[in-house]
Amino acid sequence: MFGWFRKRRRQRLRSRSFPSAWEPWLTSNARFLSTVSLDNQASVRHAIQVLVHEKNWEGCGGLKLTDEHRVTIAAQVARLTLALHGDYFDEVRSILLYPDAYLAESQQDFGSGIVGRSSSGRLGEAWYRGPVILSWQDVLRTGRGLNHARNVVIHEFAHQLDMRNGRFADGIPPIESSDLAQRWLRMLAHDRARLRQLCEMGVGGVLDCYGASNDAEFFAVASEAFFEAPQDLAVQWPDLHQLLGHIYSVS
Numbered sequence: 001m002f003g004w005f006r007k008r009r010r011q012r013l014r015s016r017s018f019p020s021a022w023e024p025w026l027t028s029n030a031r032f033l034s035t036v037s038l039d040n041q042a043s044v045r046h047a048i049q050v051l052v053h054e055k056n057w058e059g060c061g062g063l064k065l066t067d068e069h070r071v072t073i074a075a076q077v078a079r080l081t082l083a084l085h086g087d088y089f090d091e092v093r094s095i096l097l098y099p100d101a102y103l104a105e106s107q108q109d110f111g112s113g114i115v116g117r118s119s120s121g122r123l124g125e126a127w128y129r130g131p132v133i134l135s136w137q138d139v140l141r142t143g144r145g146l147n148h149a150r151n152v153v154i155h156e157f158a159h160q161l162d163m164r165n166g167r168f169a170d171g172i173p174p175i176e177s178s179d180l181a182q183r184w185l186r187m188l189a190h191d192r193a194r195l196r197q198l199c200e201m202g203v204g205g206v207l208d209c210y211g212a213s214n215d216a217e218f219f220a221v222a223s224e225a226f227f228e229a230p231q232d233l234a235v236q237w238p239d240l241h242q243l244l245g246h247i248y249s250v251s
C-alpha cells in the first residue's frame with residue numbers, strides 16, 4: 001500500500017516542471033550535467049525533485065539550510081538514482097549537512113566493557129539504515145569540478161549501497177549474478193593490494209590511496225572515480241571499471 005502511494009507521489013513530483021530558481025545552482029554546482037545526454041539531464045532533474053521532497057534535510061554546526069544546499073546534493077544523488085534505474089535510497093531518510101569538515105566522536109569497543117572515544121575531522125559519513133552526513137565545502141568543491149575524481153556524495157551513498165546486504169560496509173554491494181559476484185571478489189583482493197603497493201611507492205593515479213585502507217573504502221573510492229573520471233579509470237583499472245559498469249549500469 002505504502003509502495004503504491006509512494007509511486008503515485010513520485011509520478012506527481014516528476015511531472016512538475018523543474019523550478020527555474022533552481023537552474024543556476026545546477027549550472028554552477030552540478031558541472032557533470034553538461035556532460036550527459038539531454039534525456040539523462042531530464043531524468044536527473046526529475047530525480048532531484050523527488051529527492052528534495054522526500055529526504056529529511058538538516059543543517060548542523062550552525063548551518064542554515066537553503067534550497068541551494070538541497071538541490072546541489074540531490075543532483076549528485078540523482079546520478080546514482082539514474083545509474084541504479086530509479087533507486088532513491090529509501091533507507092536513507094535524512095541527510096545532515098555541516099558547513100565544513102566536522103569533528104566526529106567515534107566509539108570503539110576495546111573489550112571488557114571498555115569503550116574508547118576518539119575525535120577526528122570528517123568530510124562525510126554513512127550510517128547503516130541511518131543518515132548520510134556531509135560537509136558543504138567538500139560537496140561544493142566536487143560539484144564545481146574542483147576535486148578531480150573525488151565525490152564525497154557518491155562516496156557516502158556507495159557505502160549505503162554496500163550496506164544493503166549486511167550491517168557493515170564490506171566492499172561487496174548487492175550483485176545479482178553469482179558469476180559477476182565471484183569476479184568482483186577476485187578483483188577486489190587483487191586491485192586493492194595493487195593500490196596499496198602503488199601508494200607505498202608514491203605512484204599517484206585516479207584512485208585515492210584512502211581506498212587501500214579496506215575493502216569498503218576501496219569500493220567507495222572506486223565509485224567516486226567511476227563517476228568523476230571514467231576514462232582515467234578505464235585506462236588505469238580496466239577490470240574494475242568494467243565491473244563497476246555492471247553495478248552502475250548507467251546508459
Ligand SMILES: [Zn+2]
Pocket residue numbers: 155159216217220
Ligand atoms: Zn568511506
